[in-house]
Amino acid sequence: MDNSEKPLFTFGVIADIQYADIDDGYNFKRTRKRYYRNSLQLLHKATKEWSAERFKPNFILQLGDIIDGFNKKYEASERALETVIKEFNDYPAVVHHVWGNHEFYNFSRTTLLSSVLNSTANTDAANIINTDQIYAYHFSPSPKFRFITLDAYDVSLIGREESNSKYNQAMKLLREHNSNDDLNHPPAPAGMEQRFVKFNGGFSQSQLDWLEKVLCLADERQEKVIIISHLPVHPESTDPICLAWNYDEVLSILHSHKCVVCFMAGHDHDGGYHRDASGVHHLTLEGVIETPPDSDAFGTVYVYEDRMVLKGNGRTHNRTLMYP
Protein backbone atom coordinates (compact mmCIF):
# COMPACT_ATOMS: atom_id res chain seq x y z
CA MET A 1 0.00 0.00 0.00
CA ASP A 2 1.21 3.47 -0.74
CA ASN A 3 0.82 5.39 2.50
CA SER A 4 3.44 8.00 1.72
CA GLU A 5 0.87 10.82 1.34
CA LYS A 6 0.55 12.70 4.62
CA PRO A 7 -2.88 11.99 6.13
CA LEU A 8 -4.96 14.51 8.09
CA PHE A 9 -4.73 12.09 11.01
CA THR A 10 -4.53 8.34 11.67
CA PHE A 11 -6.05 5.99 14.20
CA GLY A 12 -5.71 2.34 15.23
CA VAL A 13 -8.50 -0.26 15.34
CA ILE A 14 -8.67 -3.57 17.20
CA ALA A 15 -11.57 -5.81 18.29
CA ASP A 16 -12.48 -8.77 20.49
CA ILE A 17 -9.19 -9.29 22.31
CA GLN A 18 -11.01 -11.43 24.93
CA TYR A 19 -7.84 -11.98 26.95
CA ALA A 20 -7.85 -14.59 29.74
CA ASP A 21 -4.94 -16.36 31.41
CA ILE A 22 -6.33 -19.77 30.46
CA ASP A 23 -5.45 -22.50 27.95
CA ASP A 24 -6.64 -22.29 24.35
CA GLY A 25 -10.25 -23.38 23.77
CA TYR A 26 -13.08 -23.17 21.26
CA ASN A 27 -16.17 -21.12 20.54
CA PHE A 28 -19.58 -22.51 21.59
CA LYS A 29 -20.05 -24.49 18.35
CA ARG A 30 -16.44 -25.77 18.56
CA THR A 31 -15.79 -24.56 15.01
CA ARG A 32 -13.20 -21.90 15.85
CA LYS A 33 -10.14 -22.10 18.09
CA ARG A 34 -9.67 -19.37 20.71
CA TYR A 35 -6.20 -18.29 21.81
CA TYR A 36 -6.93 -16.72 25.20
CA ARG A 37 -3.35 -16.07 26.34
CA ASN A 38 -1.93 -15.30 22.94
CA SER A 39 -4.47 -12.50 22.38
CA LEU A 40 -2.25 -10.40 24.67
CA GLN A 41 0.78 -11.10 22.46
CA LEU A 42 -1.21 -10.02 19.40
CA LEU A 43 -2.17 -6.79 21.17
CA HIS A 44 1.53 -6.34 21.97
CA LYS A 45 2.35 -6.74 18.26
CA ALA A 46 -0.33 -4.14 17.45
CA THR A 47 1.04 -1.52 19.89
CA LYS A 48 4.57 -2.15 18.57
CA GLU A 49 3.40 -1.70 15.00
CA TRP A 50 1.48 1.50 15.85
CA SER A 51 4.61 2.86 17.56
CA ALA A 52 6.68 2.13 14.46
CA GLU A 53 4.24 3.83 12.05
CA ARG A 54 5.51 6.87 10.19
CA PHE A 55 2.18 8.59 10.89
CA LYS A 56 1.49 7.29 14.39
CA PRO A 57 -2.16 6.78 15.34
CA ASN A 58 -3.54 9.79 17.25
CA PHE A 59 -5.92 7.46 19.12
CA ILE A 60 -7.04 3.83 19.19
CA LEU A 61 -10.56 2.39 18.85
CA GLN A 62 -11.04 -0.76 20.97
CA LEU A 63 -14.28 -2.23 19.64
CA GLY A 64 -15.30 -4.27 22.69
CA ASP A 65 -14.86 -7.65 24.42
CA ILE A 66 -11.47 -6.59 25.76
CA ILE A 67 -11.34 -9.54 28.23
CA ASP A 68 -13.16 -12.87 28.12
CA GLY A 69 -16.15 -13.85 30.27
CA PHE A 70 -14.15 -16.82 31.63
CA ASN A 71 -12.26 -14.36 33.83
CA LYS A 72 -15.37 -13.95 35.95
CA LYS A 73 -15.48 -17.69 36.69
CA TYR A 74 -11.85 -17.59 37.92
CA GLU A 75 -12.35 -14.30 39.82
CA ALA A 76 -9.70 -12.83 37.56
CA SER A 77 -11.67 -10.00 35.91
CA GLU A 78 -9.78 -7.08 37.51
CA ARG A 79 -6.39 -8.74 37.02
CA ALA A 80 -7.08 -9.56 33.37
CA LEU A 81 -8.30 -6.02 32.68
CA GLU A 82 -5.21 -4.52 34.35
CA THR A 83 -2.98 -6.77 32.22
CA VAL A 84 -4.61 -5.70 28.96
CA ILE A 85 -4.74 -2.00 29.89
CA LYS A 86 -1.03 -2.15 30.77
CA GLU A 87 -0.37 -3.43 27.27
CA PHE A 88 -2.43 -0.60 25.75
CA ASN A 89 -0.50 1.89 27.91
CA ASP A 90 2.69 0.92 26.08
CA TYR A 91 1.30 2.95 23.22
CA PRO A 92 1.03 6.61 24.28
CA ALA A 93 -2.38 7.59 22.92
CA VAL A 94 -5.97 7.76 24.10
CA VAL A 95 -7.92 4.51 23.70
CA HIS A 96 -11.66 4.81 23.05
CA HIS A 97 -13.28 1.71 24.52
CA VAL A 98 -16.61 0.30 23.34
CA TRP A 99 -18.50 -2.18 25.54
CA GLY A 100 -19.43 -5.67 24.33
CA ASN A 101 -21.14 -8.67 25.92
CA HIS A 102 -17.92 -9.83 27.60
CA GLU A 103 -17.54 -6.49 29.42
CA PHE A 104 -20.92 -7.25 31.01
CA TYR A 105 -20.04 -10.89 31.78
CA ASN A 106 -17.20 -9.48 33.92
CA PHE A 107 -18.53 -6.21 35.34
CA SER A 108 -21.79 -4.46 36.17
CA ARG A 109 -22.75 -1.36 34.19
CA THR A 110 -22.16 0.77 37.32
CA THR A 111 -18.66 -0.70 37.75
CA LEU A 112 -17.86 -0.14 34.06
CA LEU A 113 -18.91 3.51 34.28
CA SER A 114 -16.32 4.16 37.00
CA SER A 115 -13.61 2.02 35.37
CA VAL A 116 -10.80 2.62 32.87
CA LEU A 117 -13.18 1.32 30.22
CA ASN A 118 -15.21 4.53 30.48
CA SER A 119 -13.53 6.76 27.89
CA THR A 120 -15.90 9.73 28.20
CA ALA A 121 -13.15 11.69 29.99
CA ASN A 122 -11.67 12.13 26.51
CA THR A 123 -14.42 14.43 25.34
CA ASP A 124 -16.41 17.49 26.49
CA ALA A 125 -19.20 16.87 29.00
CA ALA A 126 -21.69 18.23 26.44
CA ASN A 127 -20.79 15.38 24.07
CA ILE A 128 -21.89 12.62 26.46
CA ILE A 129 -25.43 11.28 26.48
CA ASN A 130 -25.87 11.17 30.31
CA THR A 131 -29.21 9.31 30.35
CA ASP A 132 -30.00 6.08 32.20
CA GLN A 133 -26.34 4.96 32.42
CA ILE A 134 -26.09 4.79 28.61
CA TYR A 135 -22.45 4.73 27.51
CA ALA A 136 -22.43 6.86 24.35
CA TYR A 137 -20.49 9.98 23.38
CA HIS A 138 -18.90 11.75 20.46
CA PHE A 139 -15.59 13.48 19.86
CA SER A 140 -13.92 15.41 17.08
CA PRO A 141 -10.22 14.55 16.69
CA SER A 142 -9.77 16.90 13.74
CA PRO A 143 -11.87 19.70 12.20
CA LYS A 144 -14.66 18.32 10.00
CA PHE A 145 -14.46 14.78 11.47
CA ARG A 146 -16.57 13.32 14.27
CA PHE A 147 -16.60 9.89 15.91
CA ILE A 148 -19.64 8.56 17.77
CA THR A 149 -19.43 5.59 20.13
CA LEU A 150 -22.74 3.78 20.64
CA ASP A 151 -23.97 1.50 23.43
CA ALA A 152 -25.30 -1.65 21.72
CA TYR A 153 -26.31 -3.23 25.07
CA ASP A 154 -28.48 -0.30 26.16
CA VAL A 155 -31.60 -2.51 25.90
CA SER A 156 -30.35 -5.89 27.03
CA LEU A 157 -30.60 -8.83 29.39
CA ILE A 158 -26.90 -8.51 30.16
CA GLY A 159 -25.64 -5.46 32.02
CA ARG A 160 -29.10 -4.17 32.96
CA GLU A 161 -30.56 -4.87 36.42
CA GLU A 162 -33.72 -6.98 36.36
CA SER A 163 -35.48 -4.02 37.99
CA ASN A 164 -34.58 -1.74 35.06
CA SER A 165 -37.36 -1.19 32.52
CA LYS A 166 -34.88 -1.84 29.71
CA TYR A 167 -34.33 -5.37 31.05
CA ASN A 168 -38.07 -5.96 30.81
CA GLN A 169 -38.19 -4.39 27.35
CA ALA A 170 -35.36 -6.75 26.26
CA MET A 171 -37.08 -9.80 27.77
CA LYS A 172 -40.37 -8.94 26.03
CA LEU A 173 -38.63 -8.54 22.66
CA LEU A 174 -36.64 -11.77 23.01
CA ARG A 175 -39.70 -13.73 24.15
CA GLU A 176 -41.62 -12.48 21.09
CA HIS A 177 -38.93 -13.93 18.83
CA ASN A 178 -37.26 -16.73 20.78
CA SER A 179 -39.12 -19.54 22.57
CA ASN A 180 -36.02 -21.48 23.69
CA ASP A 181 -35.42 -22.07 27.40
CA ASP A 182 -31.83 -20.95 26.86
CA LEU A 183 -32.11 -17.49 25.34
CA ASN A 184 -28.52 -17.73 24.09
CA HIS A 185 -29.79 -20.45 21.75
CA PRO A 186 -30.92 -18.81 18.47
CA PRO A 187 -34.60 -19.13 17.51
CA ALA A 188 -33.80 -20.20 13.94
CA PRO A 189 -30.94 -22.14 12.28
CA ALA A 190 -30.34 -19.36 9.73
CA GLY A 191 -31.52 -15.91 8.69
CA MET A 192 -32.13 -12.63 10.42
CA GLU A 193 -34.22 -14.03 13.31
CA GLN A 194 -31.04 -15.60 14.71
CA ARG A 195 -30.07 -12.23 16.14
CA PHE A 196 -32.69 -12.49 18.89
CA VAL A 197 -30.34 -14.03 21.45
CA LYS A 198 -29.24 -12.94 24.90
CA PHE A 199 -25.64 -12.28 23.84
CA ASN A 200 -26.84 -9.42 21.61
CA GLY A 201 -28.66 -6.22 22.52
CA GLY A 202 -30.24 -3.10 21.12
CA PHE A 203 -30.42 0.69 21.20
CA SER A 204 -33.11 2.48 23.22
CA GLN A 205 -35.31 5.19 21.71
CA SER A 206 -33.52 7.81 23.83
CA GLN A 207 -30.14 6.74 22.41
CA LEU A 208 -31.53 6.80 18.85
CA ASP A 209 -32.97 10.28 19.45
CA TRP A 210 -29.59 11.45 20.74
CA LEU A 211 -27.84 9.92 17.70
CA GLU A 212 -30.29 11.70 15.40
CA LYS A 213 -29.48 15.06 17.06
CA VAL A 214 -25.72 14.53 16.88
CA LEU A 215 -25.98 13.64 13.18
CA CYS A 216 -28.14 16.72 12.45
CA LEU A 217 -25.44 18.89 13.99
CA ALA A 218 -22.73 17.09 12.03
CA ASP A 219 -24.67 17.62 8.80
CA GLU A 220 -24.93 21.34 9.57
CA ARG A 221 -21.21 21.55 10.26
CA GLN A 222 -20.44 19.54 7.10
CA GLU A 223 -18.52 16.96 9.11
CA LYS A 224 -17.73 13.35 8.21
CA VAL A 225 -18.92 10.91 10.84
CA ILE A 226 -17.55 7.51 11.82
CA ILE A 227 -19.75 5.49 14.19
CA ILE A 228 -18.47 2.68 16.40
CA SER A 229 -20.37 0.01 18.31
CA HIS A 230 -19.68 -3.56 19.44
CA LEU A 231 -22.58 -4.90 17.37
CA PRO A 232 -22.76 -4.46 13.59
CA VAL A 233 -25.91 -2.99 12.02
CA HIS A 234 -25.77 -4.07 8.39
CA PRO A 235 -26.83 -7.66 7.53
CA GLU A 236 -24.29 -7.81 4.69
CA SER A 237 -21.37 -6.91 6.95
CA THR A 238 -21.73 -9.80 9.40
CA ASP A 239 -23.19 -13.21 10.12
CA PRO A 240 -26.78 -12.17 10.98
CA ILE A 241 -26.48 -13.93 14.37
CA CYS A 242 -24.24 -11.01 15.45
CA LEU A 243 -26.57 -8.14 14.40
CA ALA A 244 -27.97 -5.62 16.88
CA TRP A 245 -31.64 -6.39 17.56
CA ASN A 246 -32.93 -3.09 16.09
CA TYR A 247 -30.20 -2.71 13.46
CA ASP A 248 -32.86 -1.56 10.96
CA GLU A 249 -33.77 1.51 13.06
CA VAL A 250 -30.09 2.51 13.23
CA LEU A 251 -29.68 2.04 9.47
CA SER A 252 -32.64 4.27 8.66
CA ILE A 253 -31.17 7.03 10.85
CA LEU A 254 -27.73 6.68 9.22
CA HIS A 255 -29.28 6.88 5.77
CA SER A 256 -31.15 10.10 6.53
CA HIS A 257 -27.89 12.02 7.12
CA LYS A 258 -25.25 12.69 4.53
CA CYS A 259 -22.47 13.08 7.12
CA VAL A 260 -22.15 9.33 7.88
CA VAL A 261 -19.22 7.68 6.10
CA CYS A 262 -18.47 4.54 8.08
CA PHE A 263 -19.84 2.21 10.78
CA MET A 264 -17.27 0.06 12.57
CA ALA A 265 -18.03 -2.91 14.80
CA GLY A 266 -16.62 -6.11 16.27
CA HIS A 267 -18.46 -9.17 17.73
CA ASP A 268 -18.32 -11.31 14.57
CA HIS A 269 -14.80 -12.71 14.86
CA ASP A 270 -14.70 -13.63 11.16
CA GLY A 271 -15.05 -9.96 10.28
CA GLY A 272 -16.95 -8.53 7.33
CA TYR A 273 -17.36 -5.58 5.04
CA HIS A 274 -20.15 -4.06 2.97
CA ARG A 275 -20.69 -0.73 1.26
CA ASP A 276 -24.41 -0.04 1.39
CA ALA A 277 -26.66 1.64 -1.21
CA SER A 278 -26.11 5.03 0.46
CA GLY A 279 -22.35 4.62 0.17
CA VAL A 280 -21.80 4.02 3.91
CA HIS A 281 -18.97 1.59 4.66
CA HIS A 282 -19.78 -1.12 7.22
CA LEU A 283 -16.61 -2.60 8.57
CA THR A 284 -16.65 -5.50 11.04
CA LEU A 285 -13.17 -6.06 12.42
CA GLU A 286 -11.76 -9.60 12.69
CA GLY A 287 -11.51 -10.72 16.32
CA VAL A 288 -8.07 -11.06 17.93
CA ILE A 289 -9.25 -14.00 20.08
CA GLU A 290 -9.72 -16.31 17.07
CA THR A 291 -6.53 -15.22 15.30
CA PRO A 292 -3.73 -17.83 15.25
CA PRO A 293 -0.46 -16.81 16.98
CA ASP A 294 1.38 -16.54 13.64
CA SER A 295 -1.14 -14.05 12.25
CA ASP A 296 -2.60 -10.68 13.31
CA ALA A 297 -5.90 -8.80 13.50
CA PHE A 298 -5.69 -5.03 13.78
CA GLY A 299 -5.38 -2.02 11.55
CA THR A 300 -4.28 1.56 11.14
CA VAL A 301 -6.65 3.94 9.37
CA TYR A 302 -5.21 6.87 7.40
CA VAL A 303 -7.74 9.67 7.04
CA TYR A 304 -7.59 11.95 3.99
CA GLU A 305 -9.87 14.69 2.59
CA ASP A 306 -11.57 12.28 0.16
CA ARG A 307 -11.07 8.81 1.70
CA MET A 308 -9.93 6.65 4.56
CA VAL A 309 -7.34 3.96 3.95
CA LEU A 310 -7.33 0.94 6.23
CA LYS A 311 -3.93 -0.71 6.45
CA GLY A 312 -4.77 -4.17 7.74
CA ASN A 313 -2.49 -6.69 9.39
CA GLY A 314 -2.81 -10.47 9.14
CA ARG A 315 -6.50 -11.38 8.85
CA THR A 316 -7.51 -7.72 8.55
CA HIS A 317 -7.62 -6.67 4.90
CA ASN A 318 -6.35 -3.46 3.35
CA ARG A 319 -9.26 -1.30 2.19
CA THR A 320 -9.77 2.09 0.61
CA LEU A 321 -12.99 3.66 1.85
CA MET A 322 -14.03 6.53 -0.43
CA TYR A 323 -16.51 8.94 1.14
CA PRO A 324 -20.09 8.85 -0.21
Ligand SMILES: Nc1ncnc2c1ncn2[C@@H]1O[C@H](COP(=O)(O)OP(=O)(O)O)[C@@H](O)[C@H]1O
Ligand atom coordinates in the same frame (compact mmCIF):
# COMPACT_ATOMS: atom_id res chain seq x y z
N1 LIG B 1 -26.06 -21.81 19.99
C1 LIG B 1 -25.94 -21.49 21.28
N2 LIG B 1 -26.74 -22.05 22.21
C2 LIG B 1 -26.62 -21.73 23.50
N3 LIG B 1 -25.71 -20.87 23.98
C3 LIG B 1 -24.88 -20.28 23.11
C4 LIG B 1 -24.94 -20.55 21.72
N4 LIG B 1 -23.98 -19.80 21.09
C5 LIG B 1 -23.38 -19.10 22.06
N5 LIG B 1 -23.89 -19.39 23.27
C6 LIG B 1 -23.48 -18.80 24.56
O1 LIG B 1 -23.63 -17.44 24.43
C7 LIG B 1 -22.55 -16.74 25.05
C8 LIG B 1 -21.79 -15.96 24.03
O2 LIG B 1 -21.24 -16.85 23.12
P1 LIG B 1 -19.74 -16.76 22.73
O3 LIG B 1 -19.45 -17.82 21.73
O4 LIG B 1 -18.91 -16.69 23.97
O5 LIG B 1 -19.77 -15.35 22.04
P2 LIG B 1 -18.60 -14.37 21.83
O6 LIG B 1 -18.30 -14.50 20.39
O7 LIG B 1 -19.15 -13.06 22.21
O8 LIG B 1 -17.46 -14.82 22.68
C9 LIG B 1 -21.70 -17.78 25.70
O9 LIG B 1 -22.11 -17.88 27.05
C10 LIG B 1 -22.04 -19.05 24.93
O10 LIG B 1 -21.89 -20.20 25.71
